[in-house]
Amino acid sequence: AQSVTQLDSQVPVFEEAPVELRCNYSSSVSVYLFWYVQYPNQGLQLLLKYLSGSTLVESINGFEAEFNKSQTSFHLRKPSVHISDTAEYFCAVTKWGAAGNKLTFGGGTRVLVKP
Amino acid sequence: DAGVTQSPTHLIKTRGQQVTLRCSPKSGHDTVSWYQQALGQGPQFIFQYYEEEERQRGNFPDRFSGHQFPNYSSELNVNALLLGDSALYLCASSLGDRGVHEQYFGPGTRLTVT
Numbered sequence: 001a002q003s004v005t006q007l008d009s010q011v012p013v014f015e016e017a018p019v020e021l022r023c024n025y026s027s028s029v030s031v032y033l034f035w036y037v038q039y040p041n042q043g044l045q046l047l048l049k050y051l052s053g054s055t056l057v058e059s060i061n062g063f064e065a066e067f068n069k070s071q072t073s074f075h076l077r078k079p080s081v082h083i084s085d086t087a088e089y090f091c092a093v094t095k096w097g098a099a100g101n102k103l104t105f106g107g108g109t110r111v112l113v114k115p
Numbered sequence: 116d117a118g119v120t121q122s123p124t125h126l127i128k129t130r131g132q133q134v135t136l137r138c139s140p141k142s143g144h145d146t147v148s149w150y151q152q153a154l155g156q157g158p159q160f161i162f163q164y165y166e167e168e169e170r171q172r173g174n175f176p177d178r179f180s181g182h183q184f185p186n187y188s189s190e191l192n193v194n195a196l197l198l199g200d201s202a203l204y205l206c207a208s209s210l211g212d213r214g215v216h217e218q219y220f221g222p223g224t225r226l227t228v229t
Contacts, residue, residue: 004157036220043119043205043220044158090157101209102148102171103218105157 002027002093006106013081014114021076021109023091030096033074034103035065038088047089050074086113117142119208119221127227128196136191136224140208147189148218149181152203164189165211193226201228 007022025031032051036044048059055067065076074091088110092103120139128134140147146165150158160173164183178194187208193200203225207218 006157041222043222044207045220046217049217092157101146101216101218102160102163102173103150103158103207104160105150107157108155 002031002095002104004091004093004104004106006089006091006109008109009107010110010112012112012114015083016080018077018079019081019085019111021089021091021111023074023076023106025072025074025091025093027072027093027095031093032096033065033067034092034094035063035074035076036090036092036105038090038108040087044090047076081111081113083113083115086111119206119219121204121206121221121224123224124222125225125227127229129229130196130198132196133192133194134196134226136193136204136206136226138189138191138206138208138221140187140189140206141219144208144210144219145187146209146211146216147183147187148207148209149189149191150205150207151175152205152223154202158205161191196228198228201226 003026005024013019034049035047037047048057050067058064063078088108090108091106094101122137148163149161152158161175162172167183180192183189203223205223206221209216209218
């Protein structure tokens with residue numbers, strides 16, 4: 001079975017400051033890794049994903065995440081946040097190549113961007 | 116192109132009652148997964164339907180059941196509601212039941228059990 005730990009439940013940050021959201025996972029098999037964002041009163045939107053290849057993946061809105069297999073981590077970073085980045089962020093994994101692609105989520109990190 | 120839609124958006128039920136939630140997948144998708152998101156927590160996988168069959172199930176009791184129709188839409192049924200069933204229920208659709216395909220989420224149905 002897989003498990004995901006997001007080490008920070010809340011992260012307050014000032015506008016234009018950098019932010020890092022930590023995610024560690026546990027799995028006995030290879031996994032795909034995802035970051036989802038949930039804005040207030042909305043469903044989840046995929047932010048970025050790691051399937052294979054380069055360990056650094058980027059989103060179109062300035063976020064990036066780095067897969068570290070030895071540390072079983074997939075931390076999310078943004079060098080300069082905007083007020084509109086205020087949301088809850090979820091790290092998730094799914095087993096590589098197995099039938100059934102259920103996502104196992106972490107508990108989420110709430111980001112509050114202050115002006 | 117319509118994304119994943121869910122109905123109703125909000126629902127209030129009494130303990131012991133039964134509820135049915137509905138989901139229409141994104142156009143072209145054939146796989147539907149259901150998740151329960153309790154307040155302040157991450158989503159928990161309930162089950163997944165592919166080719167009208169339940170293909171995978173999480174750690175939820177038999178009170179939770181589902182169905183997928185030939186047009187790929189899906190229903191989630193919960194019997195004998197408990198207070199602890201209060202949550203946001205999310206539906207996600209994808210193409211195929213393998214991990215590489217992105218799951219698209221609907222806005223959810225907020226269920227309150229009183």
